Amino acid sequence: MRLYLLALNPTDSVTEGFLPAAARLGLDVTLLTDSPDAHRAAHAAPAAPPEAAGCEILPCDVRDFREVVALIGRHRAPDAVFTNSDHLQTQAALAAGYFGLPAKDWRATLRTKNKAELRRCLAAAGLDRVRALELAPGQDPAVLDPPFPCVVKPREGVASEDVALVADAAGLAARCAEIRTRRPHDALVVEEFLDGTLHTLETLGDGTRRHVLGGFRTRLSPPPHFVEEALEFVPELPAPVLDQVLARLDALGVGLGACHTEFVLRPDGSTSLIEVNYRAIGDQCDLMLARLLGIPYFEHVLRVHLGQPLPAELGARTGMFGQNRAVCADRAGTLTAAPPAQEHRGGGVHLVYRPVRAVGEYHEHHRTNRDYLGLVWAVGTDRAAVDGAVGDFLAANRWEIAP
Template identity: 55%
Template structure:
């Protein structure tokens, strides 16, 4: 079987998740990327252009599957898969999920939910009489970059965002207050399986930095209805939503697997070959029914709280503590210069932990952090 994987920058999800899974499934894998110097053995291609992608694949050899886990390449990859008659996502659903303005319009038109939202193109004036507070965000942003809660001076916040992101369209939305949750799903085009979900702990407002995710399985009917309305029923999908006093409301739909090592955590908690499961749907297999999880898991991001230089930090390691298994993945190195961005770019490392229950997992994580601190000075 021949599988083409489209990618931009290298990610742990691809390097340590999807590529080994593809090899385990017996696939001959070709990575197509615009950064071949960063992907050993890859083929250069303008992966943001579906015409170039289709042309490259036809030249290299007919595919059995075309796949991407990149936020930025879902629509292009879906168009290529459709061209070759392969299982894949609807490119329109990919576009609607990525574009937060289209997502809001799609959910409102389907009668799923209405969240006040306004699109601001680069030259658009800033409205003066919007109810506060609001959330300002890039229309197609990732990693909480330039997502900020605005309680008073919206024109000032918009001007600051436009300086950082010239030429980009922004979205202003009503602030959804309540606990933040995720729903992780896997679909095959006919059925959508709920794999589980997480409760998200955010850092201090006005920014929205995810500091911790804890296993909190749920099968929220509202979220599943939203995914159906958008047509997001194939492959992996990571949806974030808020439990507001008026019921669940969607924050964003990420039409790919959950990131920041929570994909590995999801596999650990369920005890399944998650990356293989995802790839198998793109090879035409039905999505399997996930097992019930009897363990607790969490992913804790160690976030820099000050600018400076990394003086010390724990290595990459896998340890056992009181029946809890912990993995630490450093995201920075000694000597790195830290400039706070108030996004997940401020992560120093991530700790993944799985154990019999939350109390023991929490205790093991605290012991690990106390014994192996990150030092920025």
């Protein structure tokens, strides 16, 4: 059976998660990407699993579903078309649907990617009425009347990039002008600031049955930016909170495959969605989640895209704790020292560290997830031991940046 996997830049989710899972399922993988050399380099890296080396890689303009369909049509017959990229969900859904394969509803993938459309859909359903305004490319933000403080962000952005809190009209104008120096053709969303604790919900569905896998309590950098610095596993949410979030996913049409939902939990128990990423959580958290739950998570995701139903019970283990921490650059410069990729087991804890930036690379300071130097996570049955292992690793290693 042949799996077509659409990707942009290499990610750990694909290289360490989905490609080994595809090999374990006996699938032949053809990876379609606009960055073939980058994927070849990632598959040859020391930390890459051996299964990645056997992946066929073909160059393709994967942002254009017509090119995806054309390439698949002249290559080999597909059994599944899949992507874990935020940017390619609609393209994968349309291509899979063209070939009569299991596919996400392309309208749901568009709603979840387009943050303005997400707000409109939820408001029309009478759910989660967050005041949000859309700003077209080149449009003057002075025409808006947003509630201050408010958050401005790209309508179809990801990973805290160009997301900022602004206090007044002057700040909004300045921030919009700054974002447009990098994204002159992108629409923006300006919406009310949602105060509360940031959480995620991780779900997995086959179009009929949906499993709730738990989620993460997220710590952010101080405002005005929103960099995710630490995530702590939360196995269960209160039933009223869970019901609110799942009702909104139903309204959006989310049903097939993995979904990573970010929401704010207020002290009174009410919730509001921040965004819905219709794919697996990234930044090593999906790998950590599979280890926490003790289930073949990546295989389950691929199976539903092959048309196979999920079991009634996943058999996930309980009583586990997990923490994921990002090492962030605090300034621009060249990374001159950092630990290599590594794993350790001991004292009932499994700890993993993966570099994000290579030693010798120069980067500007973005104040986004692009500032990650590395990611460390640990899981175990004792919270203190897990937290201690992560803290000890961070204290024992050095990340040095030279101007």
